[in-house]
Amino acid sequence: MPMLKQPNQKYAAYKPFAFADRTWPNKTITTPPIWLATDLRDGNQSLIEPMDVERKKKMFALNVRIGIKEIEVGFPSASQTDFDFVRFLIEQKQIPDDVWIQVLSPARDAFIERTFESLKGVKRAIFHLYHATAPVMRNVVFGLSQEEVLQTMTIPHVRQVKALMAKNPEIEWRFEFSPEMFSNTEMDFAKRVIDTVVEEFGATPQNKVIINLPTTVENTTPNCYADQIEWIIRNVAKRDCILISLHPHNDRGTGTAAAELALMAGADRVEGCIFGNGERTGNVDIVNLALNMYSQGVHPNLDFSDIDEIKKTVEYCNQIAVHPRHPYAGDLVYTSFSGSHQDAIKKAFASREAKQTQIWDMPYLPIDPMDVGRSYEAVIRVNSQSGKGGISYLLQSEYGVDLPRRMQIEFSQVVQQVMDTTGKEMTADDIWNIFDREYLSKPTPYKYVGHKLAEDSSKPEAVEVQTEVVIDGATHRAKGTGNGPIDAFVSAIAGELHAPVKVMDYHEHSIGQGANATAITYIEMRVGDGPTLHGVGMDSNIVTASFKAILSGLNRDAARVRTSEATSAN
Numbered sequence: 001m002p003m004l005k006q007p008n009q010k011y012a013a014y015k016p017f018a019f020a021d022r023t024w025p026n027k028t029i030t031t032p033p034i035w036l037a038t039d040l041r042d043g044n045q046s047l048i049e050p051m052d053v054e055r056k057k058k059m060f061a062l063n064v065r066i067g068i069k070e071i072e073v074g075f076p077s078a079s080q081t082d083f084d085f086v087r088f089l090i091e092q093k094q095i096p097d098d099v100w101i102q103v104l105s106p107a108r109d110a111f112i113e114r115t116f117e118s119l120k121g122v123k124r125a126i127f128h129l130y131h132a133t134a135p136v137m138r139n140v141v142f143g144l145s146q147e148e149v150l151q152t153m154t155i156p157h158v159r160q161v162k163a164l165m166a167k168n169p170e171i172e173w174r175f176e177f178s179p180e181m182f183s184n185t186e187m188d189f190a191k192r193v194i195d196t197v198v199e200e201f202g203a204t205p206q207n208k209v210i211i212n213l214p215t216t217v218e219n220t221t222p223n224c225y226a227d228q229i230e231w232i233i234r235n236v237a238k239r240d241c242i243l244i245s246l247h248p249h250n251d252r253g254t255g256t257a258a259a260e261l262a263l264m265a266g267a268d269r270v271e272g273c274i275f276g277n278g279e280r281t282g283n284v285d286i287v288n289l290a291l292n293m294y295s296q297g298v299h300p301n302l303d304f305s306d307i308d309e310i311k312k313t314v315e316y317c318n319q320i321a322v323h324p325r326h327p328y329a330g331d332l333v334y335t336s337f338s339g340s341h342q343d344a345i346k347k348a349f350a351s352r353e354a355k356q357t358q359i360w361d362m363p364y365l366p367i368d369p370m371d372v373g374r375s376y377e378a379v380i381r382v383n384s385q386s387g388k389g390g391i392s393y394l395l396q397s398e399y400g401v402d403l404p405r406r407m408q409i410e411f412s413q414v415v416q417q418v419m420d421t422t423g424k425e426m427t428a429d430d431i432w433n434i435f436d437r438e439y440l441s442k443p444t445p446y447k448y449v450g451h452k453l454a455e456d457s458s459k460p461e462a463v464e465v466q467t468e469v470v471i472d473g474a475t476h477r478a479k480g481t482g483n484g485p486i487d488a489f490v491s492a493i494a495g496e497l498h499a500p501v502k503v504m505d506y507h508e509h510s511i512g513q514g515a516n517a518t519a520i521t522y523i524e525m526r527v528g529d530g531p532t533l534h535g536v537g538m539d540s541n542i543v544t545a546s547f548k549a550i551l552s553g554l555n556r557d558a559a560r561v562r563t564s565e566a567t568s569a570n
Contacts, residue, residue: 014220017187019227024265029293032300034243034269035286036070037063039317040085041104043277045075047318055317056085057094062274062313064096067302068286070126072102072271076118077111086118095123100174102126107157116164124172126210129161133193134181146189150196158200175201176210178247183215183224187231195237203241211236212271214247215258217280222254226261233266245269248284250276255284260292274314275322275329291328295367304328307372308504308532324405331405334369349376375531391415391431398428400511401435404522407534414438439536442555445472448548453485463488469551471496485543486523489550499528501550508542523549527557 039059044050051059063071073089074082086103089095101122105115107129119125131153138144144152158177165173177197179190194211203209213232215225225248233244244267248255259270272278276285287310290300304310307329311322324331336345344363352362360368369376392408395401403411415426418434449468456462461481465488468477480492490501505524510517519542523535535553539545 014224016220016224016227017231019231022227022230022265024226024230024261025223027264029260029263029296029298032290032293032298032302033246033263033267034070035068035290035300035302036072036102036245036269036271037066037068037274037286038072038247038271038283039063039273039277039314041072041074041082041102042271042279042283043273043318046277046279046282047320049319050081051317053081053085053088057088058313059317060089060094062310062317064099066274066304066310069098070100070102072104072128075104077105077114083114083118090119090122097123100124100126102128102176104128104130107131107153109157109160112157112160112164116168119168119171122171124174126174126176127161127165128176128178128210128212129157130178130180130212131157132180132216133190134184135186136184137181146192150193154193154196155200158197162201174210175203176212176245177201178212178214180214181216182213183228184217184219187228187235190228191232191235194232194242198236198238198241203238205240208241208243210243210245210269212245212247212269213267214271215249215251215255216247218249218251218255218258221252222258222261225258226265229262229267230265243268245271246284247271249278250281250284253281255282256288256292259284259289274310275326277314277318277320287329288327291367291372294371304372307374309373312505328367328372334365334374335409336364391426394428394431395435399432401432401520402509404505404507404524404534406505406524407522410534411435411438435536438556439534439552440538442552442559444555445558446470446551446554448544448551449475451489451544451547453488453543461488465489465492467492467547469493469496486546486550489547493550497527497554499530501554502526503550504532506546508545511538519545521545521549523553525550525553527554530557530560533557533560 040056060071060073074086076083076086086101089101095101103115103118103125105111105128112129115127132141133149138146138149142149161175179185179193182190197211198209201209213229229244229246233239236242246259246262246267246269248258255276263270270284270289272284272286272289273282274286276282276288287304290302291304293300311329315321322329325333327333341364345365348362391412392403395403415431415434419426447470449470451465451467454464461483463483463485464479464481465485466477466479467489468475476496478492478495480488480490480494482488482491486503486506490503494500503523503525506521508519508521510519512518518538518540520536520538521542523546524532525535526532533553533556535549535551535556537545537548537552539548
């Protein structure tokens with residue numbers, strides 16, 4: 001086998017262009033950019049299994065709920081699924097009046113025409129045209145000179161887009177152009193392309209062109225991208241007719257840094273994906289970027305106040321898990337395993353309460369977990385990795401109970417309370433007895449009796465549940481429907497509750513094998529405005545175990561309320 005070449009023989013280092021009087025290093029981000037979410041286009045095309053229509057609907061609704069006003073919804077000329085989804089949004093009037101949908105097309109006649117077909121009847125839209133400009137694409141893929149690129153790709157297709165917009169004057173149009181692989185393009189040629197686009201389209205300060213400058217492949221350090229952005233801003237012919245947009249990728253793992261420095265350099269807009277999905281290593285992460293601003297006192301004008309619900313939706317749509325160490329959203333990022341970290345955090349909370357200060361200045365916690373819908377309990381709980389003894393390990397190894405990660409944190413606090421009271425070492429049997437008492441054996445006020453299920457796949461709410469439940473000693477019979485058994489069960493008992501139940505997460509596995517196997521389910525839920533908590537159910541039937549888990553959570557919440565009321569009375 002031949003020896004691999006050394007890096008200095010194979011790879012050529014990026015050569016920054018001369019730009020001595022840059023100003024961006026002395027600036028800070030003081031206002032949020034215009035946000036564009038491209039989860040439904042760039043994110044979707046990178047998935048092993050692209051989203052079906054149902055997942056697309058959920059992702060679009062999530063983009064809207066977060067507060068993103070510009071959403072790239074697809075590549076309609078390249079995919080019938082994308083074309084049909086654009087038609088669905090328009091024909092079913094799914095686009096809020098304050099939201100712009102954006103569609104992408106390459107600089108090719110037939111693709112442009114097909115893309116315009118997809119937009120018939122829309123109230124407002126951004127038409128996004130692109131072609132590559134970098135030397136490797138001109139020389140290797142196109143076989144065109146700079147001038148030939150302008151004459152055969154840029155000018156005729158900008159004119160085509162402008163003409164087709166003019167044929168549909170009832171639509172409110174915006175135009176976006178991307179010189180693909182901008183960050184690998186000579187700056188003088190990039191400027192020439194941009195100036196040509198602006199001139200050919202006839203942009204004005206009142207009708208600006210969006211010029212999107214992507215790091216299609218991130219090849220160099222973020223400061224070089226910021227230099228490129230500032231140089232373009234300072235040298236284009238009609239800056240007042242342009243919105244400068246960023247589209248960073250993450251090939252070097254520095255997409256967020258590149259976006260932040262480029263915003264300091266004067267960019268107006270950012271294109272990215274929620275949690276950074278996208279081609280190869282991903283697009284810039286909108287959550288990461290926005291909450292970085294938030295932690296510096298700049299409101300991003302986006303709503304991430306329920307980060308767990310957002311994460312759950314994105315994981316469902318992309319079928320990709322969000323890493324437990326993801327900044328701001330990971331399951332573990334607000335929990336310190338180290339005893340010294342926990343001690344510092346506890347003391348800082350005590351100091352903050354004593355001083356009654358509103359300023360957030362806490363060790364190991366860059367933002368307040370409450371701002372993204374997380375509780376303080378997770379921050380100060382002892383978990384299975386701490387010095388109080390491998391709680392989760394003992395449950396799994398001795399009893400086959402494999403707690404979900406967030407439940408490990410919750411249950412560790414329960415065990416810690418017992419440890420603080422008894423002061424004794426906990427055995428596996430002790431821990432199991434605490435688990436059983438806390439989650440499985442609370443008999444009141446809710447107790448499962450039985451249920452019947454019926455399913456009709458032709459209906460939107462396909463499952464019907466008839467259930468019998470004991471509440472405060474009285475037997476109640478109720479019926480409910482939903483898109484699954486748990487949803488239908490919650491609907492059935494909703495009339496008997498004083499507060500709504502919201503199911504946040506669900507895990508299940510079996511204990512044992514064969515005919516003697518038992519199903520155990522863990523449901524993370526919230527009752528009314530109460531804190532997030534878990535319920536656990538065990539049964540030979542997985543559906544019954546799930547219903548018991550819901551009632552387990554309700555019993556735990558009822559116990560929490562009783563304790564709170566008793567404390568207040570004293």
